[in-house]
Amino acid sequence: MKTLTLAAAALTTVTLLAGCSDGDPGDDSAADPSRESTSSGSTGGGEGGNDFTDQSGEEIAQTAKDAMAGLESVRVSGAITSDGQEIALDLAVSTAGECAGTISLGGASAELVGADGKAWFKPSDEFWQAQAGEQAQTIIDLVAGRWVVMSGDDAGFGEFCQLDSLLDELVSGEDDSTYEKGDVSDVEGSEAIAVTSTGDDGTSVGYVQVDGDHYLVKVEVTSGDEPGAITFSDFDAEVPAEAPPAEDTVDLDELGG
Template sequence: MRANRKLWATAAICLTVVAGATGCGKGDDKPADPFAGLSADAIADKAVEATKNVTALRVKGGFAEDGETVTIDMAVDDKNNCKGSMENPKGGKAEIIGTGGAAYMKGDDAFWKSTMGGEDSSAEETGAISTLLKGRWMKAPAGEEGPAAFCDLKSITKDMDEDTPRKGLTREADADVDGTPAAVLKGKPEKNGETPTFYVAKDSAKPYILRVVTTGGDEPGTVELSDFDKPVDATAPPADQVMDMEALMKAGAGS
């Protein structure tokens, strides 16, 4: 499963957003409900349409995978720029920068040791690669796998659109997400036991998904979206601080 699809599918960032407008209600100070008369499913349709057309967004949160929590904080725009970080549940943290058709990852020692270690890797090989990358950035080519996958906004939103069921939702009591009024849409429990709940901005012009909470199942988690349409300022690291992936693999193989 592609990294971007995993992000959206497991975090259940697939169901909901709202079309909202603010105004004064008659006889009170509460703004009129921008979703009055709309079913939860109809709100979800508007939400997905609005969110998939943004030119940039930031994804922050964590989701469980194989009983461990993966944490990300990544901003990405439609120019294939991205910038952020991720934490490996097995240990360590890495920064990620994407620009100019390539992605760069810089992890701490714990991150590289936990990431590079595998069934076919010896402790010596893992340690050698970790030492080689200490204080340096690993460069990966553009593609659908690895860190570069986080930099493809079009692919990410396309997966969100395709993976989002829009039937059988229920609107719950409204809530607040970091100061923004939000409509809350709850999905039906899925076959794997997961139940997604979506928080949608009550804004007719920008009915974006603000938060997705997944409970139950094997992969619960919470993800928040923000910084919509905000360009990402990403600059490639200095060449003398970069280790090309191909060269790295040759070094790891003892070439």
């Protein structure tokens, strides 16, 4: 559960557009072993919950990472801070590159959808005005309220539509992190045990679901340069992603000048 560092991906897109001129989906080779680990480690289901919570903080954290790695889709919601700028997101995302939801930078929002190997985003005028500086009005006029299309290989908002990459940013711990088990409490409607992770980048607290699959239901970064809190829900639910009509889109290359 390392410090959250997703701002660069979003701001890369803004830089490309402002000039008017790599999201690796991650290694999913561990997907099946992760599911096996989750199943075999699910001693917390039903009346066996105490068996799970009796494990060490490191064991609980590893079980949660394995469970999250086995997911095919999840909804990610919350706000983080990177380089002094707050990023808020409410996004359903899958390993197939599907996504649907919103992202906000500094209070200015953009809709995001990913389907069929492509990603589109549609920022508000306020977003362009806040992020694109002197080029804002030019971009607003060029985009004309349409969805901006990006290929799945482009850096930028497309990063948010790759579940493996997103989870790697949000829940992967440093090799030298230490883990301390905390109390069990109700978190986002689930009984969860707190595990504090401490590493070079700071301290975060992950809340791991006790019953059933031991998913991470919330992460709070409590120290370091990038504070924030992210919740996870709708595990393996269908992502409501649908490509916008072609006439309502504009390709990034068409904005070159």
